[in-house]
Amino acid sequence: MSRAPVAGVDDARKAAGPSFPDEDATSGASVADPAGGTRERLLAAAFAITAEGGYGAASVGAIASRAGVAAGTLYRHFASKGELFVVLFRRVCGREVVAMRRAAEDVASGPERIVAVLDTFARRALQHPRLAWALLAEPLDPLVEAERLAYRRAYRALLSELLRSAVDDGALPEQDPDLTAAALVGAVGEALVGPLAPGADVDATALLPELRALVSRAIGTAVPR
Amino acid sequence: MSRAPVAGVDDARKAAGPSFPDEDATSGASVADPAGGTRERLLAAAFAITAEGGYGAASVGAIASRAGVAAGTLYRHFASKGELFVVLFRRVCGREVVAMRRAAEDVASGPERIVAVLDTFARRALQHPRLAWALLAEPLDPLVEAERLAYRRAYRALLSELLRSAVDDGALPEQDPDLTAAALVGAVGEALVGPLAPGADVDATALLPELRALVSRAIGTAVPR
């Protein structure tokens, strides 16, 4: 029983792998860290392998080979495998939180804000289901686990804050905002990542409106009958 | 980079470990597979270790040693480590589904049935949080992953069926029962045993009423205002 399914790593797209989401023109690629530099290629390779096969598939050898360098080269750019993933996590999760926060700002009222935030979370998770799973749930290096916890807390804090103010405004019924926030993250993750993980034969995008409605109900938006 | 904390496996209760939940007299132990037989002891050992330290702690050596046999003996009873966990998963998850189904039968009306089912799910998960996490989320052998998928489908099917009939009765608003079912399992799992769940210092049982209210709202039970 092989612990990690490494199959399909080497024969997969050797060239690039999925490019980073949101790697737009305004990205922070500095001169010291050019977009095509080895460090970036290592991060991109780790991202691609994790997105395809999860953390378990992302051995140092696989990452380096995908990046087109020798294994030892990774250690010129990161102190350890864990450090690489901390950087990767921070970057990817940071982008998620920013996107969610932006979604909140685009909407006026309280309850709809929460729906918009979770809708954003869901849409983005759907784009990289295996990665979303790795970010949300897969057990990792302790070093990375700490980073994950920080970002889950950020997710929850964002939602929790929005929920609390909506409750204070009387727009939502009394509830424990932390619990609701955690549950909603879990609900969206399960609803999307779960069914998608094995066979992506379902068009999960069609589920988004349904999911919005569910979130609406769960937070207690007044629903007529 | 250590994959998983294996602490406390060998020095823990050598004799028994936590007995299987619901290991009642009407168990399916056949004559060929007596309750005290080696095969059962292996399953019980794997269960106990997983419940304590997760899948990562459940090495063949640890399981065999806890069962009081040699490592090689495991292969007399299971084709591989993965096979053992398939059997274990099937058994444990089957019990969960049965318990949830029973909970449904004890309640008359539609919406409350769903709440009762998820309440049962939540209560049982709280009794073995590490195990619940392993069953729900921890990445496993591909062999076992398939089994897990089957049981996620079973959870979802049970809830989905109840949701559908309540919707048909007009007791709940129109919705995609599969989506709601999956989301609710995710919500409860995340809120109780996920990384966002409160630590061991908080009494998670206190969250159950809040969680029931959340479920009520999410399925669309008429909410006052």
Next chain:
Amino acid sequence: MSRAPVAGVDDARKAAGPSFPDEDATSGASVADPAGGTRERLLAAAFAITAEGGYGAASVGAIASRAGVAAGTLYRHFASKGELFVVLFRRVCGREVVAMRRAAEDVASGPERIVAVLDTFARRALQHPRLAWALLAEPLDPLVEAERLAYRRAYRALLSELLRSAVDDGALPEQDPDLTAAALVGAVGEALVGPLAPGADVDATALLPELRALVSRAIGTAVPR
């Protein structure tokens, strides 16, 4: 620049290597640890390689290969490479101390006792010069270093005690017994097995009487003129 000279390990005597010194009939080989058992073969291989090329040549791979087993097998018998060397050190050094103590018992008066003890030390070191060097000086795993320190202390304590009582009896002039003891171990080691020692071409045994005379003078045995 290769850190460790591994050359000549594999092509050397594959069969046995130098048998343990003093592996006599009354050895403590237990039933659980038969003389031909893998554990003993690993210890013998480690001994042989260290005696030939020092600790630096004694990689896990080289030891296992010399013992005729796979590298992983070493870890069935020792928790780590360091543990193996702790066992080896304890065994080898223990024998040295015993031999020196016996030599002391065979002689009556104080000053001659010290000469006899160091003579024994010297004779035995000459039998395995490279090993003696490894035991006395070569930097090691911290685990093993502690063990070495313990035995150097034992050497010194034995000598120091003999010196002190001889000084108290008035047989030797006033001196710091600890300093003299350490210096004598260093003197004998250097003269016989250190980098200043004559090469293999010279018969070092011929030096023993000279060395005895030197020790005699150093401790202050009355020497006429």
Next chain:
Amino acid sequence: MSRAPVAGVDDARKAAGPSFPDEDATSGASVADPAGGTRERLLAAAFAITAEGGYGAASVGAIASRAGVAAGTLYRHFASKGELFVVLFRRVCGREVVAMRRAAEDVASGPERIVAVLDTFARRALQHPRLAWALLAEPLDPLVEAERLAYRRAYRALLSELLRSAVDDGALPEQDPDLTAAALVGAVGEALVGPLAPGADVDATALLPELRALVSRAIGTAVPR
């Protein structure tokens, strides 16, 4: 199993490190090799790191970084890491021999000369204990090992010559000067910088008079009684 503690190499004095002992105006720095040249800075860096953390801490990267150049630059000035240490050894040991020879010249009679020489050896070793250990005992590259041997021979030759003439003058009893010389170097080294030497907490300088007395006795200077 970590071979050597490398702690505190990078954060230590980046600028200079301990300047070479005896780096006096009459140094042999040629025009082709100016004192502030890269080659000299590399030697100084290697010296400083070895004096602080031993040979094990002196990686090519650490040396180059301390010298303020890139790792590759080392290979412009030395064929290999080993070559650098050969040069370093030759220089440092040469200085030691010179210092010992000078000490001999300052004293008239035979026996006292030997005591003075070893006293010098001991004093200088105490000033850089870690370096002394590296020079005297630590296992090195075979290339460097040969150099060390040469200088240990030089130590011995110097002492041996003095011993021989004192014996010929009748100032000391008959003995094998080479053996005595080697043994004395070993005795002083062990007593001061070996594993049996007192830790840094003890003032080893206090041992010098005792050590002089021991050396006196060992060479056979007329002893009272």
Next chain:
DNA sequence: AATGAATGAGTTTTCATTCAT
């Protein structure tokens, strides 16, 4: 049916050395 020693491919990490710029 059971043993448990042995396997061997796998993991992460280090570091002297090279070479295109």
Next chain:
DNA sequence: TATGAATGAAAACTCATTCAT
């Protein structure tokens, strides 16, 4: 002369699986 990123072979250690007894 100098750079410093890249190399690649080495290290110690893990663990699911096999097989002679």
